Amino acid sequence: xxxSDAELARQALAGSHDAFSALVRKYASxxxxxxxxLVHDRALAEELAQEAFVKAFTRLGxxxxxxxxxxxxxxxxxxxxVDYLRRRRVDSVSLDALISAGYAGPTDENQASSxxxxxxxxxxxxxxxxxxxxxxxxxxxxIILRYQQGLSVGEIAEILxxxxxTVKTYLHRARKELAVSLSAAGWGPSxx
Amino acid sequence: MxxxxxxxxxxxxxxxxxxxxAEDAFVYVFAALPTIAPSEDFxxxxxxxxxxxxxRRRAVARxxxxxxxxxxxxxxxxxxxxLTTVASGWPVATIATVAASSTVSLLMATAAxxxxxxxxxxxxxxxxxxxxxxxxxxxxxxxxxxxGTALYALHRLLRAExxxxxxxxxxx
Numbered sequence: 001x002x003x004s005d006a007e008l009a010r011q012a013l014a015g016s017h018d019a020f021s022a023l024v025r026k027y028a029s030x031x032x033x034x035x036x037x038l039v040h041d042r043a044l045a046e047e048l049a050q051e052a053f054v055k056a057f058t059r060l061g062x063x064x065x066x067x068x069x070x071x072x073x074x075x076x077x078x079x080x081x082v083d084y085l086r087r088r089r090v091d092s093v094s095l096d097a098l099i100s101a102g103y104a105g106p107t108d109e110n111q112a113s114s115x116x117x118x119x120x121x122x123x124x125x126x127x128x129x130x131x132x133x134x135x136x137x138x139x140x141x142x143i144i145l146r147y148q149q150g151l152s153v154g155e156i157a158e159i160l161x162x163x164x165x166t167v168k169t170y171l172h173r174a175r176k177e178l179a180v181s182l183s184a185a186g187w188g189p190s191x192x
Numbered sequence: 193m194x195x196x197x198x199x200x201x202x203x204x205x206x207x208x209x210x211x212x213x214a215e216d217a218f219v220y221v222f223a224a225l226p227t228i229a230p231s232e233d234f235x236x237x238x239x240x241x242x243x244x245x246x247x248r249r250r251a252v253a254r255x256x257x258x259x260x261x262x263x264x265x266x267x268x269x270x271x272x273x274x275l276t277t278v279a280s281g282w283p284v285a286t287i288a289t290v291a292a293s294s295t296v297s298l299l300m301a302t303a304a305x306x307x308x309x310x311x312x313x314x315x316x317x318x319x320x321x322x323x324x325x326x327x328x329x330x331x332x333x334x335x336x337x338x339x340g341t342a343l344y345a346l347h348r349l350l351r352a353e354x355x356x357x358x359x360x361x362x363x364x
Contacts (some may be wrong), residue, residue, distance in 0.1 A: 016316060017239060017243070020239055020242065021235055022240050022241060024234075024235045024238050025235050028230040028234055028235060028238075029227060029229060029230055031229070032228050032230055032234075033227055033228050038226050045228070046230065046231060046234060049230075049234075049238075050234070050237065050238045050241060053238045053242060054238070054241050054242045057242035057245070057246065057248060058242070058249065077215040116194060117194050117195065117196065120194040120196040120197060121196050121224045123196070124196050124200060124221070124224040125224045125225050125226055128221070128222070128224060128225055129225070143222075147218065147219055147222045148222065148225065149225070173219055175207055175214065175215070176207060178206050178218075179203070179204045179207035179208060179297050182204060183199060183208075183268060187197065187200045187201065187204065188200075188201060188205075189201045189204060189205045
């Protein structure tokens with residue numbers, strides 16, 4: 001039976017390297033992806049993710065095991081990212097630059113996708129990334145946590161420390177803005 | 193028109209019309225975004241950084257505890273000496289002697305707890321022990337020796353005072 005996050009946290013607090021390594025391994029990709037969508041820089045996203053993990057480790061004594069570890073950790077990551085965003089101006093970085101820095105593409109369940117389909121996906125990904133960069137960072141974070149990390153509205157509300165209704169508003173407005181941006185970029189329905 | 197473009201058009205149309213199925217369509221479109229894989233040594237670097245940070249915090253906490261103990265012991269000794277000069281009489285002097293003697297015990301108990309903390313730091317990992325042991329251990333011992341010597345000298349000084357020779361059961 002796989003060890004729960006709460007048990008791993010307890011073992012890490014007691015001094016287990018392996019337990020903390022397991023937690024980092026489990027949430028590394030999610031942390032880097034969330035941070036990268038906020039700061040648009042892969043190397044910086046890794047720094048912020050690492051900072052969040054270190055803070056989580058030093059605060060393991062305050063972790064309430066009744067709470068989901070992912071929610072607790074993402075809240076720390078949120079605070080680290082927000083602190084950075086408020087200190088610095090963040091410039092957009094194109095998807096091409098991020099790819100050259102070492103992106104891994106998504107796992108494509110359809111292993112038989114053609115080169116044309118893959119090219120279309122990359123074009124859509126570039127358009128989505130550009131559109132996301134134009135959205136308020138609060139909306140962007142909510143979108144990433146909901147649709148990339150699969151968190152519930154309640155969990156996102158806990159992480160962002162806002163009411164659930166506010167999270168729903170963020171998601172709704174973010175999708176509207178993205179739809180307008182993509183439509184303007186030629187991905188919307190053609191007018192007859 | 194490929195299926196990505198078709199799906200995106202469907203989502204955009206539904207989003208504009210506020211259709212309920214817009215969210216399901218968006219989930220599919222959003223899956224086009226690539227995910228970033230962590231660099232190869234990210235996990236190792238992060239765990240190492242976290243352990244180093246904890247070792248540093250514990251070393252600082254030990255030093256603060258030592259400084260606070262010495263400060264308390266010195267203040268108690270100075271106060272005791274001041275009381276014997278300001279207010280004579282064996283009760284006050286005896287209390288001052290007991291306080292000074294107790295402070296030595298307190299310092300020794302603090303030293304024992306510091307040794308326990310040092311052992312805990314060693315147990316927390318090889319990397320932490322490399323950072324926390326050699327130089328700090330020497331420093332701790334030196335401070336304990338100086339503090340203990342100063343308090344013992346103060347204790348002897350108090351014993352030498354004639355006013356202290358009252359009902360001496362508490363004198364060491």
